[in-house]
Amino acid sequence: MEWLGRTDLFRSGLATRRLRAYRSEMLADPDLTTRPWFFCGIGGSGMLPLALILRGMGANVAGSDRSRDQGRTPEKFVWLESLGFSLFPQDGSGISSADQVLVASAAVEDTVPEMVRARELGCPRMSRAELLASLFNAAPQGIALGGTSGKSTVTGMIGWIMTQAGRDPTIMNGAVMKNFVAPDAPFASARVGAGDAFVSEVDESDGSIALYRPAVAVLNNVSLDHKSLEELRELFGDFLARAGVAVINVDDAESATLLPRAANALTFGTGEEAAISIAPGSIVEGPTSLTATVIDRRDGGAHALTLQVPGRHNLANALAAIAGAAAAGVAVADAVSALGTFVGLARRFDIVGTSPSGITVIDDFGHNPEKIAATLATLKAHPGRVIAFFQPHGYGPLRQMGAELAEVLATRLAPDDVTILCDPVYFGGTVDRSVGSERIVALVNDHGGHAEHIAKRDDCAMRIVDLARPGDRVVVMGARDDTLALFAKDLLARLA
Secondary structure: OOOOOOHHHHHOOOOHHHHHHHHHHHOOOOOHHHOEEEEEOOOOOOHHHHHHHHHHOOOEEEEEOHHHHOOOOHHHHHHHHHOOOEEEOOOOOOOOOOOOEEEEOOOOOOOOHHHHHHHHHOOOEEEHHHHHHHHHHHOOEEEEEEOOOOHHHHHHHHHHHHHHOOOOOEEEOOOOEHHHOEOOEOOOOEEOOOOOEEEEEOOOOOOHHHHOOOOEEEEOOOOOOOOOHHHHHHHHHHHHHOOOEEEEEOOOHHHHHOHHHOOOEEEEOOOOOOOEEEOOOOOEEOOOOEEEEEEEOOOOEEEEEEEOOOOHHHHHHHHHHHHHHHHOOOOHHHHHHHHOOOOOEOOOOEEEEEOOOOOEEEEEOOOOHHHHHHHHHHHHOOOOOEEEEEEOOOHHHHHHHHHHHHHHHHHOOOOOOEEEEOOOOOOOOOOOOOOOHHHHHHHHHHOOOOEEEOOOHHHHHHHHHHHOOOOOEEEEEEOOOOHHHHHHHHHHHHHO
């Protein structure tokens, strides 16, 4: 295997012919479990489940992580070591043989010691996406979840449906799936099964969605995030065209326009034009749940759906999961039944608890305009003031989507609600940090909202404790930082 660090392949929009040739090259050695692997950033949300799957298939996997070196989320790394992973400081000491395959995300810089040492030894390298695509494409039935928002939730839903249906799937998720959490699996973002199905979310942010050949491709939605809409339309259109069955959300205008790209399509949505839809007037929302009647317009069947996760966006996620599972051969009735016991994902509208004085703390992964809008809509569907804390997930994303983000924070909250932003997450590197949270706060206030910039996260917690009063809902939002979950728990403790 030659050096596989080709992230430029995904960014340059090369022709389908070259992508096919590249995939064939990647699959020339199908038994990936015979090689020793080293994951640079093994604790990351995209890296951890992939490492778990490889290890669960019998591979020898080692790794390093800057978070471990910095003492963040130590319990995660203690657990990995208990599973047999060999962990090293991120100083290059874990790279000791030319036989090791280095796995690193596209964000890892060439100056990181593991990268330097691997080049010196001539180690082969695969990006996270390249390795996932190799495993996914080798599965008899690959079910890929794409879209700007909701991928992790729909992946968890389909994984749970397939498990309940006895299909014993392998699942690759970017979030911890609560249904699979156990004392010996506290960070259950992956599952290794013996069945044909491989269920995985696939990422469009680096263009690597082009590597997957799904039997079933689910498209949840298309909106501004890491790329321009023009680039997203091309990537998602090609994604649908490659699928055996394309499952498309026709409620989402951008997704619906891509319907002609699919050779074989199954649609879902709340309207009558969708094959898997909702009976008019059947939706009943509660603060922590939702019920509706699902209609399968292919046969006229009606099925009572009860969700333990709230919000209209989760109803859309549930329809995507039901339709995706149906495309994979699971009866709609069975899929609807399974979702009645789906309890959600960590950090997806995750209710941490309520203080004795009646202040509720919610932990949420919201980090782009669409995700944050969905979270705020769920909160504002019920009475009570909202205190929205947001830690931006990087300086680059803040520059790209800052104006849209500010508009959401200003317009989706009421005049007495409060938004508090700390500085963006930063763990090192050479990123341009000239545009920060203070710009977003200024834009929110210019739009008529009520926002404050407090640079340090701990100081934000003190401000929230001072502001909060009985009946408030405090939502902690942000991505790329596992310690946000600990921050939310600590906030609840302070409020108590």
